[in-house]
Amino acid sequence: MSLKPPVNKNDHLLGDKEASIEIVEYGDYQCPYCRESHSVMVRLMKEFEGHVKFVFRNFPLKEIHRYAAIAALGAESAAIQGKFWQMHDMIYENQERLNEPFLFTLADELQLDKKRFEADLQSAFLDARIDADLESGIRSGVNGTPTFFINGKKFDGDAADVLNLLRAALSPISEI
Template sequence: MSLKPSVSNADHTQGNSGASLVIVEYGDYQCPYCGAAYPVLKELMKEFGGQIRFVFRNFPLSEMHQYARTAALAAEAAALQGKFWEMHDAIYENQEYLNADLPLKLAEKLGLNIPQFKADIHKQELAEKVDSDFESGIISGVNGTPSFFINGNKFNGGAEDLFQLVRENTAY
């Protein structure tokens, strides 16, 4: 299966925007497997961030994880204040405490404008962004989280396997 749509400016990306290696994660903030993948991906970015472009797309499995969508909306609301990755990281780093109140506590800790954050989290366009990420995952063949795509192709390994792949692709 291939990634649809391709990575664009609508996506949250970090690392080298001109990198030839693009890794896309479809993630759920409440998914324990995504939680376990998070430190591995963080390490990957630390080691190879200059050589890869990392993209995160929302794939909240709302039926199993009651706070996944709230967390996704919180990250999108933080993005409107330029702090998407800070909120993304903070949610994963506090995943065991994820509940309805955690996003607001994290927003305060990240120094966000709280009245704006509270208003933004209910904005229709953020709900649409989360939904369009989710739909793009369905179209791309995502059936669980985390799911990874490398340069547009579904990657069947886990976060640990990405290390091997990235090492192979960035060796000179």
């Protein structure tokens, strides 16, 4: 399956926007497998700096993860104040503490405008943004988290498999 829609100006992008390798993850902030993937993706982005652009799209599994939707709203609210990736990382790094009041603790740590953050958590615009991510995931064949796409094609594997694939493809062959 292919990524629908392709990466665009509405996406949260990390890394070199001109990189030839594009990785898109559909994730849920309360999913334990997404938390594991997060640490692998942090390592991957350091190891392949300049070669990879990484995009995160929200796919909160509300039926099984009570705080997934509010966490996605928290990250999107932080994005309005220019701190999406910082909030994204902090949520995954503190996943076991995740609840709505804890998002305000993270907002404080990031020195976000609390009134704006709180108002943005209620924003219909941000709800629509998350719904658009969900819809794009469904149209792209996502049925669980995390799900990865590499250069627009669905990847059958987890973050460790993505890392190993890149190591095999981009690491120089040593002479024997």
